Amino acid sequence: MGKSYLIYGTGSLASEIYSQYSNKLSILGFVETFKSANEFIGLPVYDSEELITFSRLNDCFFILTSKNPYSCSAMMNNLMEIGVKKEKIILDYIDDKNIYHLYPKINDKELFDELCFKFNWFLPCNSNINAEVHIYSDSIEEGIIGNIYIHNKNIELNNSFKYLVWDVEQISQLTELKCKLYIIDKNYKKDVDILSWMKMFYESLSIKSKFNIKEHSIENFRNLSRKDYKESWIFTTGPSLGRYKEFDYNKNDFKLICNNIILDDEFLNHVYPTAITIADIPVFFSECEYGINYRNKLYDNLVKYKIYCIVPEHIAYLMVTNNPSIINYVIGVPVKNEQVPNIVDNNNFYITPADNIATILLMPIASGQTDTIKLIGMDGKSLKNEKLKKSSHIWNHYEQIEYDFSSIKKSYPAYFSNIDKEQYYDKHEEDLEKVLTYGERFGKKYISKTFSNYEPLKKRMED
Numbered sequence: 292m293g294k295s296y297l298i299y300g301t302g303s304l305a306s307e308i309y310s311q312y313s314n315k316l317s318i319l320g321f322v323e324t325f326k327s328a329n330e331f332i333g334l335p336v337y338d339s340e341e342l343i344t345f346s347r348l349n350d351c352f353f354i355l356t357s358k359n360p361y362s363c364s365a366m367m368n369n370l371m372e373i374g375v376k377k378e379k380i381i382l383d384y385i386d387d388k389n390i391y392h393l394y395p396k397i398n399d400k401e402l403f404d405e406l407c408f409k410f411n412w413f414l415p416c417n418s419n420i421n422a423e424v425h426i427y428s429d430s431i432e433e434g435i436i437g438n439i440y441i442h443n444k445n446i447e448l449n450n451s452f453k454y455l456v457w458d459v460e461q462i463s464q465l466t467e468l469k470c471k472l473y474i475i476d477k478n479y480k481k482d483v484d485i486l487s488w489m490k491m492f493y494e495s496l497s498i499k500s501k502f503n504i505k506e507h508s509i510e511n512f513r514n515l516s517r518k519d520y521k522e523s524w525i526f527t528t529g530p531s532l533g534r535y536k537e538f539d540y541n542k543n544d545f546k547l548i549c550n551n552i553i554l555d556d557e558f559l560n561h562v563y564p565t566a567i568t569i570a571d572i573p574v575f576f577s578e579c580e581y582g583i584n585y586r587n588k589l590y591d592n593l594v595k596y597k598i599y600c601i602v603p604e605h606i607a608y609l610m611v612t613n614n615p616s617i618i619n620y621v622i623g624v625p626v627k628n629e630q631v632p633n634i635v636d637n638n639n640f641y642i643t644p645a646d647n648i649a650t651i652l653l654m655p656i657a658s659g660q661t662d663t664i665k666l667i668g669m670d671g672k673s674l675k676n677e678k679l680k681k682s683s684h685i686w687n688h689y690e691q692i693e694y695d696f697s698s699i700k701k702s703y704p705a706y707f708s709n710i711d712k713e714q715y716y717d718k719h720e721e722d723l724e725k726v727l728t729y730g731e732r733f734g735k736k737y738i739s740k741t742f743s744n745y746e747p748l749k750k751r752m753e754d
Contacts, residue, residue, distance in 0.1 A: 300356030412578035422495035523657035529670030531741035568652035580698035671744035
């Protein structure tokens with residue numbers, strides 16, 4: 292007897308799979324978590340209770356029809372609870388390749404090389420990415436570079452195509468077509484290009500890869516949280532971080548760092564952090580020279596010091612896709628679009644949006660590990676600091692923490708444009724007070740061990 296299949300789901304993807312494979316596979320029916328009908332496309336629909344008594348259950352393979360890793364996880368758990376073996380559950384059955392067309396034509400070799408470099412990072416040519424890019428040029432030689440196809444012909448305009456627009460001044464023809472557009476013009480508005488790159492990456496990453504990285508993230512977080520920590524210490528990059536040797540740390544303390552602190556070996560050898568949080572894509576997780584050098588040192592030190600790296604989930608996907616060897620050190624936390632902050636633990640494994648590493652990750656993660664959270668290096672700034680007003684920085688940093696923004700500014704110039712530093716600072720103070728007040732409602736105590744200019748921390752200082 293040949294293999295038999297049941298398709299889990301009754302949506303458009305289930306219909307697509309059935310239409311594509313009904314003549315090639317023995318498809319016996321469909322499965323729904325909550326049964327809504329007895330039949331779908333002329334075949335029976337089963338729920339979990341009916342599957343338990345299904346005579347051919349042990350012979351069947353199950354095709355999951357969701358592109359969401361959390362929906363797939365729920366489907367898989369439902370099946371495994373009734374005795375279905377994991378190896379009989381299939382993800383990624385259909386090859387849903389994303390085909391992108393660069394617009395307009397490109398004849399500038401330097402810009403072509405720069406874009407190809409970005410494609411190699413955000414859409415790497417490997418088995419986990421289902422994408423190809425078509426580039427049109429009059430002067431660049433035709434050929435194939437990985438999953439990049441170069442054509443010496445005119446661009447076809449089609450409203451079913453996905454266009455990557457590198458020059459928004461020439462977008463008018465495409466807007467009339469009402470087709471799917473991704474703005475990757477680096478000189479356009481702040482964050483628009485990086486959001487387009489990340490959207491392309493996410494929709495091209497296979498559901499199997501998303502599921503695998505998600506499962507490892509949950510397991511890594513469980514391992515991180517198994518220890519009974521005494522207190523939490525949060526280290527940020529302000530000048531007062533230089534006082535870290537003045538304080539005593541218990542071996543059972545949870546020690547959380549961020550960003551460039553991972554580059555300071557003297558600090559790492561003294562404090563031995565438990566985990567690091569990072570969230571800035573253009574600075575740390577892009578293809579620019581600074582990002583490449585940073586990640587090389589980051590990955591080495593994660594392994595050397597046995598440190599977990601906690602990032603928003605979409606960044607975890609990007610990290611592991613480009614470097615699978617670090618999967619056991621990375622924790623990708625889902626982002627829920629909610630207004631109320633969250634204390635991250637095994638039962639509430641998500642973060643909420645915020646503009647600063649302290650409020651999106653540092654405070655929520657540490658608050659989930661212990662009731663007492665001590666802070667070092669959250670100086671903020673004096674609003675009268677004229678030197679800072681003229682620089683790319685919003686506040687001063689510890690002298691050992693170096694940022695070189697030159698390569699980042701070249702790759703993402705719009706990222707640094709139109710930033711109202713005073714407005715950003717005020718918003719950060721509001722978010723900080725909101726997160727701290729929320730944690731205190733649940734018995735959390737926050738203590739700034741070094742001086743801070745932030746109003747929410749001035750009243751929580753204890754030196």
